[in-house]
Amino acid sequence: MAGITGARITIIVSALGAGGTEHVVSLVASHWARLGCTVTVITLEAPTSEPYYRLDPRVTIERLDVPVQKAGKLRAAWLVARRLYRLRSTISRTRPDFVLSFLTRTNVLTLLATRGLRLPVIVSERNNPAVQPFGPFWKWLQLRLYPRAFALVTMTKGALDYFPPNVRRSSRVIANAINLPDGWQKKRGNNVLTAVGRLTEQKGFDLLLEAFAKVASDHPEWKLVIWGEGEARKALEAQRNALGLADRVEMPGVTAKPGLWVETADLFVLSSRYEGWGIALLEAMAAGLPVVSFACEWGPTDMIANGDDGILVENGDINALAEALSNLMGDETLRARLAANAEANVRRYDAEHILSQWDAVALAAREHTAGDKTEILRRAPLRLDA
Incomplete structure (x- = not known):
């Protein structure tokens, strides 16, 4: 999509291991890189971690070295603060036109880390939000912070309907795309x-x-x-x-x-x-x-x-x-x-069709950023000595 060519995009996910969310991240990030966008994927992983799914070599991976781990209350609070500091610093350094975040806890951290940065943040829920176990504190933060997101993306209307109207006001339902392995062969018949x-x-x-x-x-x-x-x-x-x-x-x-x-x-x-x-x-x-x-x-x-x-x-x-x-x-x-x-x-779930829906969300976020910059310039005082 020509409208997002050249965009600077930062994608945030906790890890790049084996899983459906990680699969989608690799697919979307690689697609945007091929369109000529500058794409950075930020993870909480250790520096030595390797992605399970192949990413386009033009995608930059930034690992914050604050992986998710079990910890007592004091250490858990310290880890959250450390993640927020490193996440905000890295987002600022990548200078994105917009941010795309995946999964509840990471979405909450991203919305906290981008406060005051005037960046559109798209959050994506990848599970059943009504029953996934992430604790009352995170759920409270989710419902308070999600209304500040530029857009919410879910995979089904059922998941979207879980959220209150102030969260659903800017939302998209985008299913997962088919992405079978290259060159796979049928070796079947063994029951x-x-x-x-x-x-x-x-x-x-x-x-x-x-x-x-x-x-x-x-x-x-x-x-x-x-x-x-x-x-x-x-x-x-x-x-x-x-x-x-x-x-x-x-x-x-x-x-x-x-x-x-x-x-x-x-x-x-x-x-x-x-x-x-x-x-x-x-x-x-x-x-x-x-x-x-x-x-x-x-x-x-x-x-x-x-x-x-x-x-x-x-x-x-x-x-x-x-x-x-x-x-x-x-x-x-x-x-x-x-x-x-x-x-x-x-x-109907072929990659071209599904990725075009992600492109539409990206274009809306980029145009929002461009509009903000135009408004800032319009309001700036006129300098006669420039």
Whole structure:
């Protein structure tokens, strides 16, 4: 988009590891760099951290070396103050036309750090704001500070509707974009049921293990592979073993390259208790996989037309999930029909279309900045000795 060519853009995210938000940051930052913008990504990570997703080499990464960590109240307060100081200093040094921030706590820090800088700040929520656990203090700050943002971006209307009118007055709903790995190949046919996500309570892999255990003996040719890493690994491994699934369930960690799990999957399942979107579900559909998902808020019900291009089951219903998985594992014709429809129907989320929506938000922010500068010049006193 010609209107943002040459813009100076600063993007703020806590880290650049494996995850849906980090995926979007890499996609948007690289896109704007290719358009000729000066793009800086600021993270809270240590200087030695490496991004999981590839960024355009023209994108500059600034690591503040104040990573998120567990700490007592006094140390936590000190860390927040340190993050604010380093964040404000770095934002000022990058001289952006506007700032784009991702995730609740980082959004709050960014709005605090930019007070008085006359910068448009776009904040983006990437989860279900009604249920994600970030504590009453952060929630209080969120609702007080978000009205000061230039714009709020969510991935679904359901997430946007959570916020009060004074926050929604300048808002956009922008879904995640399809971004499958370059050169990927189908290496399917080994009856692999696949799940992907951080090993956390939110992703509901404990529910998935229970559901798979109910039908595993009916489908001895199938195995379950859960890709991802997180704090729930030990608990999930113990549950798997207690269910007698040690030889039927693999948990190999994070793929060596982003998204490569689509190559070997034959059936995809999303078992999350709640979602902001569910980018792995979108990738599975785009890669021509049959999918089963809990109808959790928000995301899956936006993507899946139940019975046409995937199967939705009542959120948290383990028996319903087990039945849906069993039906699909036992019906190759049904899998093929759902997969073909899924691949066709999710083309509305192609990268070009989604990135154009980000361009529109960026252009509005840049024009706002230009308007502010014009107003400042207009109000400046006339100097006859210049």
